[in-house]
Amino acid sequence: MLKRLAHVTLYVHDCEEALRFYTEKLGFEKRMDSRMDDGSRWLTVGLPGQEIEIVLHDPTHWHREDVAQEMLRQVGKNPMWVWETDDFGSTYETLRQRGVKFVSEPNEVMYGMEVVFEDLYGNRFLLLQPVFL
Template sequence: MRINITSVFVDDQEKARDFYTQKLGFQIRHNVPVDGTAFWLTVVSPENPEGTELLLEPDGHPAVKPFKEALVADGIPAAQFAVDDLAAEVERLKGLGVKFTMEPVDMDNIAFAVLDDTCGNLIQIAQYKI
């Protein structure tokens, strides 16, 4: 068994598509209209285009918005992405206008930072040192 798709709920799929591709650097894997208002929209890492897909899922279900708001209020990221060089990635993203809610923190075997995906989520990027 392996993880095939995981999702992050977004408040605007077009804005999410732009942020996750143009800012974070992911590639679109699927962008299929579903019901005239939404898409089956997944992105993948260009480093592993056949790997795990991230579904940019509409947050229209009534339970989702309060859940997302509570996570953001408590500073809890909805997802984590690995990077090879955290300092360089933070600088690259800041240069693209990405807002960070937590500047890089260096702990024992990991360094991480948290950014706002502009679609209602906090996203953690992390560099593992082991």
């Protein structure tokens, strides 16, 4: 039986720059960083206190050239993920001061406060402080 979602994969052009963005700007922690003899790398980050990890995946060493190129064309086109916070104002201000690019203004909606931001590749994420109805 399924137990939990352990990893989600985010295609990146450069593992180091992605690692810096997710740790320095968004506050993630590096979880695993294993380099293989063939040049491939298993690199994961996660939010403190949460089990799920994001695999920062540069496909160039893991896959055949044609498959890797197809994956690289998908960089920046990830479906939107929603990140919850319990202090919207503080989180928004911290991310803004760290240079995170916001593509909308904070907006109060019937289900809470939200704003859309992008990572360094253009993947869009929603920051949400939900109101429990």
